[in-house]
Every structure is written in C-alpha cells, then in structure tokens.
Amino acid sequence: MDDLTEMLKGTLEGCVLEIIGGEETYGYAITRRLNELGFTDVVEGTVYTILLRLERNGFVRVAKRPSEMGPPRKFYALNEAGRAELATFWAKWEYMTSRIDKLKEGGR
Amino acid sequence: MDDLTEMLKGTLEGCVLEIIGGEETYGYAITRRLNELGFTDVVEGTVYTILLRLERNGFVRVAKRPSEMGPPRKFYALNEAGRAELATFWAKWEYMTSRIDKLKEGGR
DNA sequence: GCCCGGTACTCGGTGATACGTTGTACCGGT
DNA sequence: ACCGGTACAACGTATCACCGAGTACCGGGC
Numbered sequence: 001m002d003d004l005t006e007m008l009k010g011t012l013e014g015c016v017l018e019i020i021g022g023e024e025t026y027g028y029a030i031t032r033r034l035n036e037l038g039f040t041d042v043v044e045g046t047v048y049t050i051l052l053r054l055e056r057n058g059f060v061r062v063a064k065r066p067s068e069m070g071p072p073r074k075f076y077a078l079n080e081a082g083r084a085e086l087a088t089f090w091a092k093w094e095y096m097t098s099r100i101d102k103l104k105e106g107g108r
Numbered sequence: 109m110d111d112l113t114e115m116l117k118g119t120l121e122g123c124v125l126e127i128i129g130g131e132e133t134y135g136y137a138i139t140r141r142l143n144e145l146g147f148t149d150v151v152e153g154t155v156y157t158i159l160l161r162l163e164r165n166g167f168v169r170v171a172k173r174p175s176e177m178g179p180p181r182k183f184y185a186l187n188e189a190g191r192a193e194l195a196t197f198w199a200k201w202e203y204m205t206s207r208i209d210k211l212k213e214g215g216r
Numbered sequence: 217g218c219c220c221g222g223t224a225c226t227c228g229g230t231g232a233t234a235c236g237t238t239g240t241a242c243c244g245g246t
Numbered sequence: 247a248c249c250g251g252t253a254c255a256a257c258g259t260a261t262c263a264c265c266g267a268g269t270a271c272c273g274g275g276c
Binding site for chain 1: 109110112113114115116117118119123126127130145146147196198199200201203204205207208210211212214
C-alpha cells in the first residue's frame with residue numbers, strides 16, 4: 001500500500017493509545033505490532049515521538065525496566081487521563097468514519 | 109464534536125475529490141456540502157487551498173462562470189488523473205479503516 | 217445613494233503531525 | 247573484535263488543515 005502518512009495523521013496516536021491500553025508495553029514492541037497490523041511503513045522514530053508526546057501530556061505512566069535482549073525498556077501504561085483520551089479518540093473515529101462512509105455511499 | 113482537524117488530514121482532500129466527482133461544482137458550495145455532512149468546522153479557506161492544490165496537481169479541469177448570486181464561480185470537474193486519484197484515495201481509506209477496526213476489535 | 221450581509225475567491229502565516237536521519241547504547245553470536 | 251538485533255532520543259523536513267486579512271460582486275433596507 002502506498003503512502004499512508006498523511007492519512008495516518010491524527011489516528012496513529014490513537015492506535016498507540018489503544019495498544020498501550022491493551023497491555024503495558026514499550027516503544028520497540030509497539031512499532032513491531034503496528035508493522036504486523038499492516039502499517040508497514042511506520043518506523044521507530046515516529047512511535048517514539050508519539051510516546052514522548054503522550055508522556056508530556058500526562059496520558060501514561062512510565063516504568064523503566066531492564067531487558068534480557070538489549071538495552072533497558074521504557075514500559076508505558078494508560079492512566080485515567082489516557083483512558084479518557086482513548087475513549088474520545090474512538091468517539092471521533094466513529095464520528096468521522098460514519099460521515100465519510102455516508103459521503104462515499106453518495107449520501108445527499 | 110470536538111476538533112477533528114488532525115484526523116481529517118489526508119482525508120479531507122479525498123472528500124473534496126469525491127464531491128467534485130459527483131457533479132461539477134465550486135468552492136463555496138463544496139464547503140456548504142461538507143458542513144451539512146457533519147464536518148461543521150471546515151471553513152472556506154481550507155477548501156480553497158485544497159482546490160488550488162488539486163488544480164496545481166492536474167486532477168481537475170476548471171471553468172469560470174458568472175453567478176446570479178454574487179461574484180463569478182470557479183467550477184471544478186475531475187479529469188482522468190483526478191478519477192484515478194479518487195480511486196487510490198478510496199483504496200487507501202479502505203485499507204486503513206480495515207486495519208484500524210481490526211486493532212479496535214483487539215485483533216492479534 | 218449608502219451601508220450591510222451573503223456570496224465567492226486568494227494569499228500569507230501558524231500549528232500539529234508523521235517521517236527521515238543520525239547518534240547513542242546494550243547485548244549475544246560468530 | 248565485529249556485526250546484527252534491540253532500544254531510545256533528538257534533530258530537521260514536508261505536508262496538511264486552519265486562521266486571518268484582503269478583494270470583489272451583488273441585492274435589499276434605510
């Protein structure tokens with residue numbers, strides 16, 4: 001699939017929130033997960049900027065833990081604000097997709 | 109619905125393409141149409157920048173015609189390249205939404 | 217005749233976001 | 247000792263939607 005970057009703006013952060021909401025995890029693993037999901041072009045640099053933004057905005061709690069496979073990992077988990085943000089994200093997603101699907105169906 | 113601007117990036121242009129694809133129309137009317145559709149915050153300035161971009165990228169043919177309700181209007185219609193671009197847009201949209209819905213359903 | 221609101225388009229600048237690149241650093245296998 | 251995989255951070259870049267100001271055409275009310 002060719003370039004999705006513009007279309008992912010505003011939604012990729014939501015995807016990361018959803019992944020973190022599912023289980024406590026870390027940047028490198030999140031990138032792999034997104035790649036498996038089909039977002040093959042998403043690179044680590046992108047995910048880390050999102051994670052730093054989430055941290056700065058107070059949506060996550062962070063714990064640094066050693067790894068057996070390399071350097072230490074920063075594990076992220078949603079806090080209360082993060083769960084609220086995730087809920088608004090899905091609400092917006094639902095709203096937007098329904099309108100666009102309506103437009104696609106030739107909705108007058 | 110609160111701010112959708114980030115989420116609309118990359119898709120709003122596709123919406124405009126779809127609207128133009130339906131019938132030859134002009135900027136002001138496209139804005140009204142988007143507002144009716146539910147994208148209430150989309151303003152004229154945004155639509156005009158998209159239209160100029162479409163023109164610059166050779167996706168539309170343009171015809172200026174007088175109006176009985178004010179200044180002359182610039183009518184836009186899709187050309188061959190525009191129809192192709194619209195098709196790719198919907199392909200990307202389909203691709204992206206399916207992946208994200210899978211993520212939402214907890215798809216492993 | 218004059219202003220005002222609605223119609224219609226253009227242009228310059230702003231902010232947010234994903235991406236590219238580079239750099240740092242830990243680790244195991246050869 | 248080197249290399250590839252793991253793991254994070256920081257810089258700059260491009261694109262896009264938005265905002266604001268400006269220009270201009272038109273009809274109706276005063």
